Amino acid sequence: MTAWSSTTLVRIADDYDREMGDSGAPLDSRFGRYLAQHMDDLWDDDRTDPKAFLAWAWRVGTGPIMSPGYVRIRPDLGAVRLTQSQEDGRLLVVIETPVGHGQLAQGVRPPYSMRDWETDRYDYSSDGYSRLQDPMDESKPALLLSATLRLPADDWKLHQPAGKWPVEELLIDDAKQAVAVAVAGINDIAGHRVAKLIGSEGGAW
Template sequence: MTTWSSTTLVAIADDYDREMGDSGAPLDSRFGRYLTQRIDGLWDDDRTDPAAFLVWAWRVATPPVMSPGYVRIRPDLGAVRLTQSQEDGRLLVEVETPVQHGQLAPGVRPPYAAMRDWETDRYSYSSDGPRRLQAPEDESRPALLLAATLRLPADGWMLHEPAGKWPVEELLIDDAKQAVAIAVAGINDIAGHRVAKLIGDEGGHW
């Protein structure tokens, strides 16, 4: 079970990953199966590039590739992605989140009366934090659904350096897990407090 907070955006579900392994062996990993099935999608030059390897591993570890993911994304967020800048190749973090009207400062809230907003998904279950948001079920009334994308450079992260060649798949899995763990800590550090100011208890009080 993941314990979410206003500044915790992503978390690793390693126990679940091992429980869902096919063989039950100590090194068995559901994440590992997804990695090995998609290793051909990792360019040769990217196998030793820490940022490119991390972007590939993160894509595998998160929905829609893995669902539920090896990396869990807080249910009220839309997506958390890692990309590289087309300008200089730097690592970038992108957090997409729905923004409810009440989370905006009063002076900038939509000027429409009776406009529908994001709703809590009543069919989703979360005993440990916020629940998923969805478009209104009642589609007979107008709705204004706002969303934000927070984009941050991940400068200063000490990225894991992958071996580039993995004679056994356990070494690939270990490289990917170490790379992803650094990203999880880094994302919560640089983006968590910013998201909290946007949609958390501080929302509307910038």
């Protein structure tokens, strides 16, 4: 998998997906099993709609439906979702993330006596990013800040799903291609913004 960085927010675990397949066949896919189990969540009209199909495949391929997901979200982020606007149907990326006190300008940071997000001591990460959690010490005041970043994905060239899949492998291929477009797009349009919010350039937004 691609290594995490300050601008890499999501990545695909394709090797793990194949390794965890039931049959060991080249096209076997754990993601595919979950897709098949959730076909009732995909309306007939959405099967040929690139935005709706992508939003469905993304939802299936991430937690809490798949854990660990086919799409991995950087551990220090809260969530990365795809949805469609209620107003005009456009595809939207929604990123939810904790924001530590240290990312705020000096003059607006809370007093040091206020507890902040803490690194999950049981969440080991070999590439520098760990899940954040509420402070363990609940006897002292805590101020836990978070941000929601919402971005339109108007410029993405979305994958066109077939809509009918005589064999499951074709559905899996459509879903994987759709999700790959989203992973590249999210890192491109949101990576530098998140880096300025909580990453290497934190507080510089």
